[in-house]
Amino acid sequence: MNIAYWIVAGLLALFYFYAGTLKVIRSRDQLRPMMAWVDHIPLPALRALGTVEVLGAIGLILPPLTGIAPSLASAAAIGFVLLQIGAIAVHLRIEDRRIALNAGLIVTAAVTAWLATRL
Template sequence: MGATTRTYESGSGRTETILLWTVQGLLAALFLFAGGMKLAVPSDQLQAGAPIHFSSAFIHFIGTCEVLGALGLVLPRATRVLPELTPIAAAGLVVIMIGAVSTTLAGGMGVVAAILPFVVGVLAALVAWRRWEQ
């Protein structure tokens, strides 16, 4: 009789995995939506509500980065193809959120308006950090 060896994650490891996947899924949905809007909505409409004027090309560049970052948060680990791309994608989204916080503050929208992009950036940093260690 051959013995089969199974490895199970410890309780805290499993909890962390579930938490990370949840955060990654929520961030991916958020960035897919935000990036998709930047790519789909006419630039003049996007710039109407922006605190600072950016060129259409730059807005499309950010939208593309957000969509690719969203895909990078989920697909590499889900497919087990180049899973080391997940923390890199998360780190790239942190850079985008630093820009979002800076733009919000420089545009005079106030600290309260900068809280959401700050929190999203912190969550992306958490994913980058924890996935980098795995």
């Protein structure tokens, strides 16, 4: 189970670290081709979302790696499930039906949360 956690959590953390960093450092115009929904939320909220994603990615890796408060990994994974539920709501509100990635991230984050309880 330990190896499975590190594979799944590592991939999830890599995805969120990359996506969060883009949201923090890129302009709205640079993000628009990848994320059509960026025009529907305020820029400070977009930056905050990116920061949350980066911190969550760190939360998946650092606590189990150091052994300090490893339950935070479960909390980070559950936070990503909730984040993607909100993302699906945003997509549906703006009538964007492309939610397959969001659904896949929900499943991956849920599996990560379950594996984190087995560490």
